[in-house]
Amino acid sequence: MPVQTAQIRAMHWTDIPAVQTLERQLFPVDPWSVETFWSELALVPQTRCYLVATAQDDDAEELLGYGGVFTVGSDADIQTVAVSPQAQGKGIGRLLLHNLLDTARARGCSRVFLEVRSDNHSAVQMYLKDGFEQTGSRKDYYASGVDAIVMRKLIGGTS
Ligand SMILES: CC(C)(COP(=O)(O)OP(=O)(O)OC[C@H]1O[C@@H](n2cnc3c(N)ncnc32)[C@H](O)[C@@H]1OP(=O)(O)O)[C@@H](O)C(=O)NCCC(=O)NCCS
Numbered sequence: 541m542p543v544q545t546a547q548i549r550a551m552h553w554t555d556i557p558a559v560q561t562l563e564r565q566l567f568p569v570d571p572w573s574v575e576t577f578w579s580e581l582a583l584v585p586q587t588r589c590y591l592v593a594t595a596q597d598d599d600a601e602e603l604l605g606y607g608g609v610f611t612v613g614s615d616a617d618i619q620t621v622a623v624s625p626q627a628q629g630k631g632i633g634r635l636l637l638h639n640l641l642d643t644a645r646a647r648g649c650s651r652v653f654l655e656v657r658s659d660n661h662s663a664v665q666m667y668l669k670d671g672f673e674q675t676g677s678r679k680d681y682y683a684s685g686v687d688a689i690v691m692r693k694l695i696g697g698t699s
Protein backbone atom coordinates (compact mmCIF):
# COMPACT_ATOMS: atom_id res chain seq x y z
CA MET A 541 0.00 0.00 0.00
CA PRO A 542 1.94 3.08 -1.15
CA VAL A 543 1.79 6.10 1.13
CA GLN A 544 0.10 8.13 -1.63
CA THR A 545 -3.05 6.04 -1.27
CA ALA A 546 -3.17 6.13 2.54
CA GLN A 547 -5.68 8.48 4.15
CA ILE A 548 -5.23 10.03 7.58
CA ARG A 549 -8.29 10.77 9.70
CA ALA A 550 -9.24 11.05 13.36
CA MET A 551 -9.63 7.77 15.24
CA HIS A 552 -13.25 7.10 16.22
CA TRP A 553 -14.52 4.84 18.97
CA THR A 554 -15.78 2.49 16.23
CA ASP A 555 -12.12 1.95 15.20
CA ILE A 556 -11.15 0.57 18.61
CA PRO A 557 -11.78 -3.16 17.89
CA ALA A 558 -9.60 -3.11 14.75
CA VAL A 559 -7.01 -0.90 16.41
CA GLN A 560 -6.78 -3.18 19.42
CA THR A 561 -6.43 -6.27 17.20
CA LEU A 562 -3.47 -4.60 15.50
CA GLU A 563 -2.14 -3.45 18.88
CA ARG A 564 -2.06 -7.05 20.16
CA GLN A 565 -0.23 -8.14 17.02
CA LEU A 566 2.38 -5.36 17.18
CA PHE A 567 2.87 -5.17 20.95
CA PRO A 568 2.25 -8.76 22.11
CA VAL A 569 4.03 -8.30 25.45
CA ASP A 570 2.27 -5.18 26.71
CA PRO A 571 -0.65 -4.20 24.43
CA TRP A 572 -2.98 -1.39 25.39
CA SER A 573 -6.39 -2.73 26.34
CA VAL A 574 -9.69 -1.70 24.78
CA GLU A 575 -10.35 0.23 28.01
CA THR A 576 -7.11 2.17 27.61
CA PHE A 577 -8.06 3.21 24.07
CA TRP A 578 -11.48 4.26 25.31
CA SER A 579 -10.02 6.36 28.10
CA GLU A 580 -7.48 7.94 25.73
CA LEU A 581 -10.20 8.84 23.21
CA ALA A 582 -12.22 10.37 26.04
CA LEU A 583 -9.43 12.98 26.34
CA VAL A 584 -9.76 14.04 22.67
CA PRO A 585 -9.51 16.87 21.84
CA GLN A 586 -8.54 18.41 25.21
CA THR A 587 -5.13 16.79 25.67
CA ARG A 588 -5.02 14.01 23.11
CA CYS A 589 -5.14 13.47 19.36
CA TYR A 590 -5.46 9.97 17.88
CA LEU A 591 -5.26 9.35 14.14
CA VAL A 592 -5.63 6.32 11.89
CA ALA A 593 -4.13 5.63 8.48
CA THR A 594 -6.50 3.80 6.19
CA ALA A 595 -6.82 2.56 2.64
CA GLN A 596 -10.03 2.18 0.71
CA ASP A 597 -10.41 -1.35 -0.67
CA ASP A 598 -13.60 -1.56 -2.81
CA ASP A 599 -16.33 -0.78 -0.29
CA ALA A 600 -14.26 -1.61 2.78
CA GLU A 601 -11.85 0.60 4.65
CA GLU A 602 -8.63 -1.14 5.69
CA LEU A 603 -6.75 -0.04 8.81
CA LEU A 604 -3.06 0.48 7.99
CA GLY A 605 -1.92 2.05 11.23
CA TYR A 606 -2.59 4.49 14.03
CA GLY A 607 -0.87 6.97 16.28
CA GLY A 608 -1.51 9.32 19.15
CA VAL A 609 -0.08 12.37 20.83
CA PHE A 610 -0.58 13.89 24.29
CA THR A 611 -0.35 17.69 24.38
CA VAL A 612 -0.20 19.93 27.42
CA GLY A 613 1.02 23.52 27.33
CA SER A 614 4.19 23.76 25.29
CA ASP A 615 5.00 20.05 25.59
CA ALA A 616 3.78 17.07 23.63
CA ASP A 617 4.40 13.37 24.04
CA ILE A 618 4.09 10.84 21.25
CA GLN A 619 1.98 8.10 22.82
CA THR A 620 2.18 5.54 20.05
CA VAL A 621 2.82 5.05 16.34
CA ALA A 622 2.01 1.68 14.83
CA VAL A 623 1.73 0.31 11.29
CA SER A 624 0.37 -3.10 10.27
CA PRO A 625 3.11 -5.55 9.25
CA GLN A 626 1.81 -5.66 5.64
CA ALA A 627 1.97 -1.86 5.34
CA GLN A 628 5.35 -1.28 7.00
CA GLY A 629 8.29 0.21 5.14
CA LYS A 630 6.11 2.32 2.83
CA GLY A 631 6.21 5.67 4.57
CA ILE A 632 3.02 5.31 6.62
CA GLY A 633 4.76 5.51 10.01
CA ARG A 634 6.39 8.75 8.94
CA LEU A 635 3.07 10.06 7.59
CA LEU A 636 1.36 9.38 10.92
CA LEU A 637 4.26 10.91 12.85
CA HIS A 638 4.20 14.07 10.72
CA ASN A 639 0.47 14.47 11.23
CA LEU A 640 0.91 14.10 14.99
CA LEU A 641 3.71 16.68 14.94
CA ASP A 642 1.50 19.04 12.92
CA THR A 643 -1.20 18.66 15.58
CA ALA A 644 1.28 19.41 18.37
CA ARG A 645 2.53 22.46 16.49
CA ALA A 646 -1.02 23.68 15.86
CA ARG A 647 -1.74 23.38 19.59
CA GLY A 648 1.23 25.62 20.39
CA CYS A 649 3.66 22.95 21.52
CA SER A 650 7.36 23.61 21.04
CA ARG A 651 8.85 20.38 22.43
CA VAL A 652 7.89 16.82 21.60
CA PHE A 653 9.05 13.90 23.75
CA LEU A 654 8.79 10.16 23.40
CA GLU A 655 10.06 6.93 24.86
CA VAL A 656 11.02 4.00 22.68
CA ARG A 657 12.38 0.54 23.41
CA SER A 658 16.12 0.44 22.93
CA ASP A 659 15.76 -2.80 20.93
CA ASN A 660 13.16 -1.32 18.52
CA HIS A 661 15.57 -0.53 15.71
CA SER A 662 12.93 0.52 13.13
CA ALA A 663 11.25 2.98 15.47
CA VAL A 664 14.51 4.43 16.80
CA GLN A 665 15.69 4.95 13.22
CA MET A 666 12.40 6.57 12.23
CA TYR A 667 12.59 9.08 15.08
CA LEU A 668 16.30 9.84 14.56
CA LYS A 669 15.71 10.37 10.87
CA ASP A 670 12.92 12.78 11.72
CA GLY A 671 15.16 14.95 13.89
CA PHE A 672 14.50 13.50 17.34
CA GLU A 673 17.56 13.46 19.61
CA GLN A 674 18.25 11.11 22.46
CA THR A 675 18.14 13.05 25.73
CA GLY A 676 18.37 10.17 28.17
CA SER A 677 17.51 6.56 28.90
CA ARG A 678 15.64 4.61 31.54
CA LYS A 679 17.36 1.39 32.46
CA ASP A 680 15.25 -1.78 32.42
CA TYR A 681 12.13 0.36 31.81
CA TYR A 682 10.36 -2.21 29.62
CA ALA A 683 11.94 -5.38 30.96
CA SER A 684 15.21 -6.54 32.40
CA GLY A 685 17.81 -5.53 29.83
CA VAL A 686 15.37 -3.49 27.73
CA ASP A 687 15.91 0.20 28.37
CA ALA A 688 13.72 3.08 27.27
CA ILE A 689 15.42 5.65 25.09
CA VAL A 690 14.03 9.12 25.83
CA MET A 691 13.97 11.40 22.80
CA ARG A 692 13.05 15.00 22.15
CA LYS A 693 12.41 17.15 19.10
CA LEU A 694 12.04 20.92 19.10
CA ILE A 695 9.28 22.03 16.76
CA GLY A 696 9.20 25.76 17.44
CA GLY A 697 9.50 28.31 20.22
CA THR A 698 12.67 28.87 22.21
CA SER A 699 12.99 26.00 24.72
C1 LIG B 1 8.20 1.76 13.74
C2 LIG B 1 7.09 1.77 12.67
C3 LIG B 1 5.92 2.60 13.19
C4 LIG B 1 7.64 2.41 11.40
O1 LIG B 1 6.57 2.53 10.47
P1 LIG B 1 6.80 2.30 8.89
O2 LIG B 1 5.59 2.69 8.18
O3 LIG B 1 7.28 0.92 8.70
O4 LIG B 1 8.00 3.32 8.64
P2 LIG B 1 8.23 4.22 7.33
O5 LIG B 1 8.11 3.36 6.11
O6 LIG B 1 7.40 5.43 7.41
O7 LIG B 1 9.77 4.60 7.49
C5 LIG B 1 10.17 5.77 8.18
C6 LIG B 1 11.61 5.57 8.64
O8 LIG B 1 11.66 4.60 9.67
C7 LIG B 1 12.89 3.87 9.59
N1 LIG B 1 12.59 2.46 9.36
C8 LIG B 1 11.40 1.92 9.07
N2 LIG B 1 11.53 0.57 8.96
C9 LIG B 1 12.84 0.29 9.19
C10 LIG B 1 13.59 -0.92 9.25
N3 LIG B 1 13.02 -2.11 9.04
N4 LIG B 1 14.91 -0.84 9.54
C11 LIG B 1 15.49 0.35 9.77
N5 LIG B 1 14.82 1.54 9.74
C12 LIG B 1 13.51 1.49 9.44
C13 LIG B 1 13.67 4.49 8.43
O9 LIG B 1 14.47 5.54 8.95
C14 LIG B 1 12.56 5.05 7.58
O10 LIG B 1 12.98 6.09 6.75
P3 LIG B 1 13.57 5.76 5.27
O11 LIG B 1 12.64 4.79 4.64
O12 LIG B 1 13.58 7.08 4.59
O13 LIG B 1 14.92 5.17 5.51
C15 LIG B 1 6.64 0.32 12.33
O14 LIG B 1 7.78 -0.46 12.04
C16 LIG B 1 5.83 -0.34 13.42
O15 LIG B 1 4.62 -0.18 13.49
N6 LIG B 1 6.49 -1.15 14.26
C17 LIG B 1 5.76 -1.89 15.30
C18 LIG B 1 5.15 -0.97 16.33
C19 LIG B 1 6.21 -0.09 16.97
O16 LIG B 1 7.26 -0.56 17.37
N7 LIG B 1 5.91 1.22 17.07
C20 LIG B 1 6.81 2.20 17.65
C21 LIG B 1 6.53 2.35 19.10
S1 LIG B 1 7.50 3.70 19.77
